[in-house]
Amino acid sequence: MRVKLYILTFLMITTLLSGCLVIGKNKEFQPFDSTELGQLVPGQTDATEVTEIFGAPSKVVELANGSAYVYKRTVTKGTICWLVLLTFGNAEKQHDRLVFFFDLEDTLTHYGLSLDADKAEYGFPD
Amino acid sequence: MDFRINSLFVSMVILINVLLAGCVTYQISKYVEGDEVVVPQEELVVGKTTLEEALSVLGAPDKVAKVGLENLLVYERALLYRNRIKVGIPVSELIRVNLSMAGYGTLVRYDSLALFFNTESILSHKTFAEGSSHPYFKTLFTDKQ
DSSP states (O other), X not given: OHHXXXXXXXXXXXXXXXXXXXXXXXXXOOOOOGGGGGGOOTTTOBHHHHHHHHOSOSEEEEETTEEXXXXXXXXXXXXXXXXXXXXXXXXXXXXXXXXXXXXXXXXXXXXXXXXXXXXXXXXXXX | OOOOOOHHHHHHHHHHHHXXXXXXXXXXXXXXXXXXXXXXXXXXXXXXXXXXXXXXXXXXXSEEEEETTEEEEEEXXXXXXXXXXXXXXXXXXXXXXXXXXXXXXXXXXXXXXXXXXOTTSBEEEXXXXXXXXXXXXXXXXXXXX
């Protein structure tokens, strides 16, 4: 009697918990190296030198007093878990961004750096 | 009353479990893009803070744009939540149609910090919207846009 109950419970649990777990990672790669920023001197370095060091930008934006070159790379980590009745899906996308600001003479005025791509994590929705 | 388990009962439970696998499913999905947007109020003073100071505090913006005679920098985080329920009766083996019904709700919320700089690279105005502070169900089902 007790053995049958155990078997029944085991069968129900295994049936309900049967499922699948998938994890995946996407990377949009842009080979810029932020350690090269030391070579830049705002007020002196021009757009050509920036592109020689960092390569072609992901995007160029026209601004009111010049332009901005945007370098961006992305990491996305996804987790999907299928159970019998429940499915959990989670994805996190984070970017590394490097933005250079140039004046109307294409001379570097400012730059900003954010390195967040490593913060992307696998997980479950909270 | 004795609790009796016979093979017919066990078979029925297994059959119901197997059928349920195709009958009712509930999905919970979350998608996040971007890092948390933190607004350092002391470091962002309209009429005083320079572009250089803003970049050193906040890092590179997610979006850059020209707005009239000003430059706009946007720091943004997007949060998507989706709940979906599907109820169906897998009868395609018996007849050539499947009976199913599904309902879902998707809510995308944005935390956005917008900074406007004039041509002298001084912060002219700023605005912050914290979409993530609005609860999922209440925000999704309210008539307010």
